[in-house]
């Protein structure tokens with residue numbers, strides 16, 4: 001081969017390489033364009049929010065379209081948050097929930113309805129969101145978030161909404177997001193109140209562990225099924241979470257203007273219902289967000305060395321001898337309470353408000369909380385007579401029975417499974433609210 005011929009070939013190769021590079025760049029650009037551009041339908045659909053100066057116009061709408069948000073928990077908080085994020089045009093929304101839609105959820109979890117009873121909540125939510133806005137992609141994870149799957153599930157998303165309701169899941173979500181550098185919008189609510197905050201903002205702000213280095217004692221944690229909840233009150237919190245998510249995505253918050261905060265909402269407060277407190281920045285001793293003293297790592301989480309449920313604890317209700325100190329609902333139905341000489345009335349230890357909704361005729365109510373705090377509440381009962389104790393599911397009744405035995409009641413038994421078993425095994429017409 002002559003020198004000229006070789007040089008010519010080399011030039012040709014170089015030219016082909018250049019052309020190939022340009023074509024690749026053009027293809028990438030075309031791909032980007034197809035993701036970025038709004039359809040005419042979308043211009044109209046999002047027009048009213050694009051006009052709002054604080055929102056930031058077309059460029060913010062495109063940011064939403066290109067954003068990926070993960071919502072963990074499709075319950076009272078997740079329902080309005082998911083609906084608003086879908087309606088606003090967030091391009092990809094992931095939903096994690098392993099629970100199924102129950103009738104007791106419907107007064108507040110408004111993304112579900114009677115037609116999706118018993119369906120997985122993530123799936124039920126997806127159906128409603130697709131009806132609302134078919135431009136968006138909805139990915140469902142019908143599983144519980146665990147040490148093994150949390151990193152895999154969270155990693156592809158830009159932002160996480162923590163709509164869960166147990167300390168163990170809050171710590172797991174926090175640690176996963178801190179270690180992956182994701183911002184968390186965190187909300188919680190119970191009865192008529194709730195709170196809202198943004199954690200690990202841009203991997204700089206304080207995290208959940210900075211606020212709560214240790215979990216609350218398990219007996220102080222009340223769930224919605226125990227404490228009750230007003231639908232629109234928790235809905236306000238979920239809606240505020242959606243607002244904060246939009247502000248994060250469109251760039252309303254920046255490293256410079258963001259200050260850690262905690263907003264408290266009290267729906268039934270006589271005066272001011274919303275208060276916001278400025279919070280301190282990261283805690284230097286934080287075991288996860290400060291890399292210098294970090295003890296919590298991805299490896300430790302995935303290997304199960306960090307045991308969230310064990311660390312957050314659970315109440316131990318197994319304090320009685322099942323043979324001698326417990327009876328079934330069927331056995332209770334055979335007890336003759338007219339024998340007042342030997343028997344105290346059936347003792348129902350649920351909170352007063354639940355007792356007033358429905359109770360077994362002839363039973364009396366002394367709530368477990370009163371029973372555990374005060375001795376005088378038992379004055380109407382005779383410790384020498386037999387006593388049977390009942391609650392909703394047979395947990396508080398065990399603790400109450402133990403207290404009575406410690407206070408020298410001679411013969412006390414609790415009802416296994418409580419009123420829930422009473423309804424299933426004895427009286428199907430008993431009005432249940434759980």
Ligand SMILES: [Zn+2]
Pocket residue numbers: 206207208209210211282283286287288289290
């Ligand atoms: Zn921290």
